[in-house]
Amino acid sequence: MNKPYFYVSITLHLALGLLPLLSVWTMQELVNEVILIAQPGHGFATALSILCFQMVIILSAYILQFLSQLNDQKLENLLGLVLKKQIFRKIMNLPYSTFEDPSFYDQNQRIINSHFQIVSMVKAIMSLGSTIITVVSLVGYITHIHWGLLVIIFLFSIPILMIHIRFGNKRYALARFLTPYHRREMYISDLLTQRDSLKEIRLFGLGSHLIEKWSSFYKRSAQEKYNLSKNQGIWELVGSMLLTLTYIVSGILIILLISAKKIAIGAFVASLQSIQNIQSSLTEISASLSNIYEISLYIEDFKSFQQKEELSSSSSQIKCGAINQISVQNLTFTYPNQIEPTLKNIHLSIKKGQKIVIIGENGSGKTSLIKCILGLYDTVENTIYVNQVPLHNYDIASYHQR
Numbered sequence: 001m002n003k004p005y006f007y008v009s010i011t012l013h014l015a016l017g018l019l020p021l022l023s024v025w026t027m028q029e030l031v032n033e034v035i036l037i038a039q040p041g042h043g044f045a046t047a048l049s050i051l052c053f054q055m056v057i058i059l060s061a062y063i064l065q066f067l068s069q070l071n072d073q074k075l076e077n078l079l080g081l082v083l084k085k086q087i088f089r090k091i092m093n094l095p096y097s098t099f100e101d102p103s104f105y106d107q108n109q110r111i112i113n114s115h116f117q118i119v120s121m122v123k124a125i126m127s128l129g130s131t132i133i134t135v136v137s138l139v140g141y142i143t144h145i146h147w148g149l150l151v152i153i154f155l156f157s158i159p160i161l162m163i164h165i166r167f168g169n170k171r172y173a174l175a176r177f178l179t180p181y182h183r184r185e186m187y188i189s190d191l192l193t194q195r196d197s198l199k200e201i202r203l204f205g206l207g208s209h210l211i212e213k214w215s216s217f218y219k220r221s222a223q224e225k226y227n228l229s230k231n232q233g234i235w236e237l238v239g240s241m242l243l244t245l246t247y248i249v250s251g252i253l254i255i256l257l258i259s260a261k262k263i264a265i266g267a268f269v270a271s272l273q274s275i276q277n278i279q280s281s282l283t284e285i286s287a288s289l290s291n292i293y294e295i296s297l298y299i300e301d302f303k304s305f306q307q308k309e310e311l312s313s314s315s316s317q318i319k320c321g322a323i324n325q326i327s328v329q330n331l332t333f334t335y336p337n338q339i340e341p342t343l344k345n346i347h348l349s350i351k352k353g354q355k356i357v358i359i360g361e362n363g364s365g366k367t368s369l370i371k372c373i374l375g376l377y378d379t380v381e382n383t384i385y386v387n388q389v390p391l392h393n394y395d396i397a398s399y400h401q402r
Helices: 002-039 045-093 096-100 102-111 116-145 147-193 195-204 208-259 263-306 366-373 396-401
Strands: 325-333 343-351 384-386
Touching: 002 045, 002 116, 045 116, 045 263, 096 102, 096 325, 102 147, 102 263, 116 147, 116 263, 147 195, 147 208, 147 263, 195 208, 208 263, 325 366, 343 366
Parallel strands: none
Antiparallel strands: 325 343, 325 384
């Protein structure tokens, strides 16, 4: 990852985090100055100056937000390039038998676009930092007015955090549960839209059957997502009601403070604006923490993928020269996660120049045998010989070149 873009992102989010406090302070001063304008002999030059400063703050927020989006996009592009290369290199070094395991494809589908998840985490952390700066600065301002406002705000905001964290976990669990359904849905969709498969589907009249299978997977995914969205929406509605109640209770306290002549009218307006900003920021913090937690689960998938055992290579392996004979002696091969062997007690000898035909029913193991002979599948030692030397003794890359 390019560090300058990372540091620029930190700087921009730091500036964005401080702007709300400046906005609240200028609003307070503007209201107080407008009230003074009504008094005889008081000009409006100061009010105009404050208003112009407030416009500068608003424009600065737009510009900083725009620059932040551009920087984040550049960061995403660079990070995507690095992570995609890592994934592709890892895939090239995995044993071929790994690709016979359905769970590998489930995991692969979850991590293939992991750079989006990692960039989202970086963005969420940056946004979290910016929002925390906003909350801390506004909390200092609110505490200066009355400590009771701070107690009210945080007391009612805790449930919002719990709701977001809970549903962040549920979204990941649902995504993990639906991965096999998504894979089947995509596979059938490809069959129904690709030229090579379409001719056989029409020839054998499989269109209606495949459409029904696709529909069942699609409906299952759609219904599960709908149920989660509905439950999350209901809980978030409860949270919104709590935030509204917070605003009302805080407003009542501020009115009481004004009636007791403890704060000015400008502070009243600024306090309500601060409370709204703090509520909004706390909701964003809850959402960011939930998002970070959810993404961390995807990153665990990525780490697990990176830790998969790769093809072993040894400097003691010999280079393969011209191939004069390939022998198969008592070969038995079973696919991962399978009980019954696909190949059992196979004996075969092929000499250079011979023409060999392998005949068998569909699924009898013809392709599996070829892949074993090619060294794509890891077989039991001393079952395949090349020039009367066990295949395991050869550098597999040099064997593939032959």
